Amino acid sequence: MKNKNIGFNSKLIHGGEFNDALGSATVPIYQTSTFKFDSAEHGAACFAGESDGYIYTRIGNPTIHALETLLAELENGFGGIATSSGMGAVNTVYGAMLSQGDHVVSSAAVYGPSRVVLETYYKKFGVEASFVNTANIEDVRKAIRPETRLLYIETPSNPTMEITDLKACCELAHQHGIPVAVDNTFCSPYLQRPLDWGADIVLHSLTKFINGHADIVGGVVIAKDKELYKKLRPVMVTLGFNMDPHQAYLVIRGVKTLSLRVDRAQESAIKLATYLENHPKVAWVRYPGLVSHPQHELAKVQMDGFGSMISFELKGGIESGRILMNSVKMAILAVSLGGVETLIQHPASMTHSKVSAEGKIKAGITDGLVRYSVGIEDVADLMADLEQALEKV
Numbered sequence: 001m002k003n004k005n006i007g008f009n010s011k012l013i014h015g016g017e018f019n020d021a022l023g024s025a026t027v028p029i030y031q032t033s034t035f036k037f038d039s040a041e042h043g044a045a046c047f048a049g050e051s052d053g054y055i056y057t058r059i060g061n062p063t064i065h066a067l068e069t070l071l072a073e074l075e076n077g078f079g080g081i082a083t084s085s086g087m088g089a090v091n092t093v094y095g096a097m098l099s100q101g102d103h104v105v106s107s108a109a110v111y112g113p114s115r116v117v118l119e120t121y122y123k124k125f126g127v128e129a130s131f132v133n134t135a136n137i138e139d140v141r142k143a144i145r146p147e148t149r150l151l152y153i154e155t156p157s158n159p160t161m162e163i164t165d166l167k168a169c170c171e172l173a174h175q176h177g178i179p180v181a182v183d184n185t186f187c188s189p190y191l192q193r194p195l196d197w198g199a200d201i202v203l204h205s206l207t208k209f210i211n212g213h214a215d216i217v218g219g220v221v222i223a224k225d226k227e228l229y230k231k232l233r234p235v236m237v238t239l240g241f242n243m244d245p246h247q248a249y250l251v252i253r254g255v256k257t258l259s260l261r262v263d264r265a266q267e268s269a270i271k272l273a274t275y276l277e278n279h280p281k282v283a284w285v286r287y288p289g290l291v292s293h294p295q296h297e298l299a300k301v302q303m304d305g306f307g308s309m310i311s312f313e314l315k316g317g318i319e320s321g322r323i324l325m326n327s328v329k330m331a332i333l334a335v336s337l338g339g340v341e342t343l344i345q346h347p348a349s350m351t352h353s354k355v356s357a358e359g360k361i362k363a364g365i366t367d368g369l370v371r372y373s374v375g376i377e378d379v380a381d382l383m384a385d386l387e388q389a390l391e392k393v
């Protein structure tokens, strides 16, 4: 980029590396699988990494490169590796950092498949995992073993909205020579930049806030330095987790309005969280922006805003949740988060309806728990929508 010292909003518009011979003002879609070499010697130089010419889209592509360099700048990292999905990013990190006999300490409340893949596939290859409440630093300390090779954190956690102290965890891990990876999907780099707190790797499901329009699935891994970048990138390339140029184009388009979208959504979120907290049919609300949140003070330090994800517990358990789901008119009944449209989900009757009672407790899912991802609609309409639906509960 031309100027590393420009502000976050300016980076959203002008960040990333892209130049083409035609002087395109925006990044076009390079919808090609392969690239022509100028000569045999040029081909040899590209393969040796001595030329920055493109070879083949799984290895690299100008549209994807523009996105990777932009996202790396937003997270204050060295380089980005775009993937076909958030899970592609998760597996790029696990695949690069873990070998047979290694151990990983992970937040217990990570995104479900990030845990499942460790408990199934990586276990099969001799990798062990401990899942602890990383919001409690003593639990992390106790879980560290001589063979621990990765600390994997998600904060705020989903759906419990607990906050892990990134600075404290990175200091502890580094005392043991353990690198730290943070899934920053819930915050986006606009609200939290884990590398600035000492993390080594950041990853995202771009499907959520960064793209923000619920129209693609994608992921990215960002390494803090060249050494880690060179360790991570070949995993994406050889396991085939690459992004498609059209996907990259849509994310570049979507991310331009990241701060505008997040500002609007979190302005509404605090109003809705306060409204819910005072509602007689709601037992409790978890939102980092509420003074009642147990880690409100830590959130104020670590995050630049409180985000737009709200968890709340309805009185009356499963049946109340089901009625609410079937009564909302504006909020869309769907999984995922971080889009311009407000989404609502009741895990006990929907995503986790076939999960055992023990499994639900492990995942922090109570019977009346509702997840609400605030979009950018008029807050008065969202509140009226909840009001009429809660009346029926």
Ligand SMILES: *Cc1c(COP(=O)(O)O)cnc(C)c1O
Binding pocket: 085, 086, 087, 088, 111, 114, 154, 158, 183, 185, 186, 204, 205, 206, 207, 208, 217, 218, 219
């Ligand atoms: C959605 C999500 C993922 C997985 O991303 P996909 O794009 O669905 O593969 C990983 N981590 C978090 C926190 C998520 O919300």
